[in-house]
Amino acid sequence: MFKEVLVRDILVKGAERKEPGDIDKLAETLGKCGLLQPIGITKEMELVFGYRRYLAAKKVGLERIWASIIPKEHVEEARFWENECRKELTVEEKTKAGIAFETYLKSVDGTPSKFPGRLAKDAREAAAKKAGFSSET
Numbered sequence: 001m002f003k004e005v006l007v008r009d010i011l012v013k014g015a016e017r018k019e020p021g022d023i024d025k026l027a028e029t030l031g032k033c034g035l036l037q038p039i040g041i042t043k044e045m046e047l048v049f050g051y052r053r054y055l056a057a058k059k060v061g062l063e064r065i066w067a068s069i070i071p072k073e074h075v076e077e078a079r080f081w082e083n084e085c086r087k088e089l090t091v092e093e094k095t096k097a098g099i100a101f102e103t104y105l106k107s108v109d110g111t112p113s114k115f116p117g118r119l120a121k122d123a124r125e126a127a128a129k130k131a132g133f134s135s136e137t
């Protein structure tokens with residue numbers, strides 16, 4: 001079951017990551033694209049998974065966020081599978097995603113020389129970075 005909840009009501013107890021990584025980048029994406037995957041909480045509003053999404057939502061000032069309600073008896077199982085079922089993209093998939101992103105950047109202003117929302121940047125470099133490569137690769 002999914003439910004829209006107030007970010008301020010979420011209780012973070014044990015779902016924190018030691019190294020949350022680049023929250024600014026995630027917050028920027030959340031601000032542009034919205035929440036792509038809901039967080040997980042118990043009916044008592046305790047965070048089960050999605051700590052980084054939670055931090056990003058707070059950073060961009062979201063008042064509400066979509067959450068999957070996890071029964072108490074399945075909390076540890078849900079935490080495990082949320083992380084275990086991820087699959088890294090292959091090099092081919094990253095390349096395809098990078099090309100698609102470059103095409104998107106070009107469509108925004110018609111040229112590859114500008115990156116939306118930032119000072120002039122090469123679209124190929126930005127797309128390569130998004131895909132996890134250097135623009136030289």
